[in-house]
Every structure is written in structure tokens, then in C-alpha cells.
Amino acid sequence: MKELIETLYKNKDLDGGGLKLLIDTEDTDLLYEKAVEVRRKYYKTAVYTRGLIEFTSYCKNNCLYCGLRADNKNLKRYRLTKEDILSCCGTGYEIGFRTFVLQGGEDMAYSDKDICSVVSEIKSRFPDCAVTLSIGERSFEAYKAYREAGADRYLLRHETADEAHYKRLHPENMSLENRKRCLFDLKKLGYQVGSGFMVGSPYQTIDNLVSDLRFLQELRPDMIGIGPFLPHSDTPFADREKGSLKRCLNLIAILRLMFPYALIPATTALGTIHPLGREMGLKAGANVVMPNLSPTGVRKLYSLYDNKICTGEEAAECRDCLAGRVRSAGFELVTDIGNVKKSPLADIDTA
Numbered sequence: 431m432k433e434l435i436e437t438l439y440k441n442k443d444l445d446g447g448g449l450k451l452l453i454d455t456e457d458t459d460l461l462y463e464k465a466v467e468v469r470r471k472y473y474k475t476a477v478y479t480r481g482l483i484e485f486t487s488y489c490k491n492n493c494l495y496c497g498l499r500a501d502n503k504n505l506k507r508y509r510l511t512k513e514d515i516l517s518c519c520g521t522g523y524e525i526g527f528r529t530f531v532l533q534g535g536e537d538m539a540y541s542d543k544d545i546c547s548v549v550s551e552i553k554s555r556f557p558d559c560a561v562t563l564s565i566g567e568r569s570f571e572a573y574k575a576y577r578e579a580g581a582d583r584y585l586l587r588h589e590t591a592d593e594a595h596y597k598r599l600h601p602e603n604m605s606l607e608n609r610k611r612c613l614f615d616l617k618k619l620g621y622q623v624g625s626g627f628m629v630g631s632p633y634q635t636i637d638n639l640v641s642d643l644r645f646l647q648e649l650r651p652d653m654i655g656i657g658p659f660l661p662h663s664d665t666p667f668a669d670r671e672k673g674s675l676k677r678c679l680n681l682i683a684i685l686r687l688m689f690p691y692a693l694i695p696a697t698t699a700l701g702t703i704h705p706l707g708r709e710m711g712l713k714a715g716a717n718v719v720m721p722n723l724s725p726t727g728v729r730k731l732y733s734l735y736d737n738k739i740c741t742g743e744e745a746a747e748c749r750d751c752l753a754g755r756v757r758s759a760g761f762e763l764v765t766d767i768g769n770v771k772k773s774p775l776a777d778i779d780t781a
């Protein structure tokens with residue numbers, strides 16, 4: 431195992447057989463140690479924070495794993511107004527957030543114009559902040575309009591890079607091809623792009639995970655978000671096993687070694703699967719946390735999976751709690767826009 435880790439560390443790449451061994455290795459001390467060494471080299475002890483504003487729980491899609499799927503009629507839905515969103519940003523700014531992530535289902539009730547108007551208003555009120563959108567698959571023209579309105583970053587996980595696996599997680603009308611088209615369009619438009627996948631989603635094989643890593647090598651995203659699959663009781667996958675914490679942590683470390691510059695969050699799903707999951711993620715190479723800035727009244731309603739954490743706490747409480755957790759893991763939560771650090775050879779270095 432030691433040799434595999436050294437090779438990955440040195441070459442930022444490994445053959446499929448080696449990757450598979452690392453994904454399931456029990457021998458994690460050296461793997462995480464190397465991953466943290468690399469993150470320290472580029473980001474020192476800084477952990478960046480993003481204020482997550484879940485502004486709509488309506489979604490036209492029917493991803494089989496997600497509690498927000500349109501066919502889930504047991505969920506009370508909500509939408510935040512432009513003023514609600516701006517007020518979340520105001521609160522967030524005061525307590526140290528310099529990035530706002532507007533995340534929602536694919537909700538057509540907001541026109542592209544509406545989205546642009548929220549984005550440009552945030553950018554004009556908080557010019558030292560980044561705006562990240564995470565609102566799913568859209569047309570090139572729509573992405574272009576959001577970008578021109580001031581959006582800096584976009585998060586869209588590819589979910590799985592295997593065609594057959596993608597079909598088992600999504601309804602007929604969704605395709606991996608369109609997902610990839612979106613991601614490359616976003617790159618073309620100059621967004622800082624985030625992608626990623628679930629670990630342990632139903633039917634996932636270890637070969638699928640290797641394909642996910644290969645796809646990321648092709649895409650070269652700035653941000654890579656992964657987290658364990660967690661079942662939601664009102665979905666077709668209600669009775670499925672949740673993903674493995676260890677695989678998730680090993681993959682975070684592998685991603686850090688493959689993509690030294692990447693912004694890798696210790697996700698809420700990781701904190702949900704284990705009370706110290708996010709701390710463990712940071713100790714395996716993650717360097718971002720994304721606390722919730724949504725109004726407390728709606729947080730439970732943004733229900734991707736069961737038992738989501740941080741649904742009762744006010745934004746400031748959540749941030750303070752997280753700051754303590756980050757410190758306990760040996761890092762430091764910073765007030766910073768938190769752009770990706772690129773080397774002059776970015777395209778080579780992050781590949």
C-alpha cells in the first residue's frame with residue numbers, strides 16, 4: 431500500500447487496479463497523512479467556508495435517490511423570495527461568509543431573469559463576495575446569462591460517470607450526456623466549476639468509482655464534492671444501504687492526491703453519516719465546509735436524505751459550532767472569498 435500511495439503522491443495518477451486497492455484500503459494512516467501534507471502545501475491550515483442558501487425545494491426532476499424529487503408528494507415545498515435570499519446573505523456577511531451558494535431543485539418558477547436579478551443584486555451589495563449557483567442542468571444561454579449577471583462559480587455533481595449506472599439512478603428523461611454537456615459549457619463560460627459524486631449510491635461498483643475519478647481528470651474541476659449516499663424514506667431507494675464512511679474518506683484523500691489544488695468540502699452528508707464525519711473529512715484532505723444559511727424555518731424541508739444535521743441551529747450558532755469542529759481537527763476556519771489556488775501550470779498541475 432505504501433508504494434501505491436507514494437506513486438499517487440508523486441504522479442497524481444495511478445492505474446485502475448491501484449486506485450481500487452486504495453479506495454478500500456484499511457491502511458489509512460499514511461494515505462490521510464499524505465493527503466493532509468498536500469493540502470497544507472497549497473492551503474496551509476485554512477478551511478474555507480461557504481454559506482449555503484437552499485432557496486427552493488421545488489424540483490421538476492425525479493432522481494431516484496433524492497427526497498426533493500417531483501413525485502415525492504409528502505414534502506411541504508417552499509420558495510424564498512429575492513428579499514429572503516438577500517437577507518440570508520446580509521446575515522451571512524456579518525458573521526464572516528464571503529461566498530454564497532444559491533442551491534435549489536430545478537424549479538422553473540424562477541425565470542432566468544429572476545436568477546440573474548438575484549445574482550446581480552448580491553454582487554452589487556457584497557462586491558467582495560463570490561456567488562455560486564447550484565441549480566442543475568440549464569442551457570448554454572442560461573448559464574451565459576447567469577455568468578454575465580455576475581455568478582462566479584457553479585456546482586453540478588456528475589453523480590456517476592458510468593452510463594448504465596446513471597440510468598439506474600435517474601428517470602428516462604435525464605442523461606449523463608447532457609450532464610457532461612452542462613459541465614463543459616460551464617467551464618467554457620469561465621465559471622469555477624464544481625462536480626462530484628455520491629459514494630455508495632445503489633448499484634455502484636468499485637469500477638464505477640474509478641470511472642468517476644477518470645471523468646474528473648478529464649473535466650479538471652476546481653471544486654469536487656463527494657458524500658455518502660443516504661436513503662430518504664419517501665424515495666424508491668428508501669430501503670437501500672447507506673454509503674460507506676470509510677470509502678468516502680479514502681476517496682477524499684485520493685482526490686486530494688490527484689487534484690492537489692482542488693477545493694474539497696467536508697460535506698453535510700458526511701456529518702450526517704457520523705457525528706464527527708466532517709472532522710474526519712478534513713483530516714483526510716478536505717478544505718472547505720458549507721454551513722447552512724437558510725432560514726431555520728425551512729431547513730428541514732430541504733430534504734435530500736433523512737436525518738440531515740444542522741436543521742435547528744441559527745446561522746451564527748452553526749458557524750461557531752463548525753469553527754470549533756474545524757479547530758478540533760487541527761485547522762482554522764477563515765473569512766476569505768476562498769478562490770481556488772492555481773499554479774501557472776494549472777492545467778497540468780490539477781490534472
Ligand code: 5AD
Binds near residue numbers: 587589699
Ligand atoms: N444521499 C446523499 N446525497 C444526495 N444528494 C441528493 N440526494 C442524496 C441522497 N439521498 C446529493 C446529490 C446532489 C447533491 C445536491 O446532493 O449528489 O448533487
Ligand code: SF4
Binds near residue numbers: 490492498500536566
Ligand atoms: Fe432535483 Fe437535484 Fe434532487 Fe435530482 S438531485 S431530484 S435534480 S433536487
Ligand code: FES
Binds near residue numbers: 743752
Ligand atoms: Fe451546524 Fe454544528 S455545524 S450546528
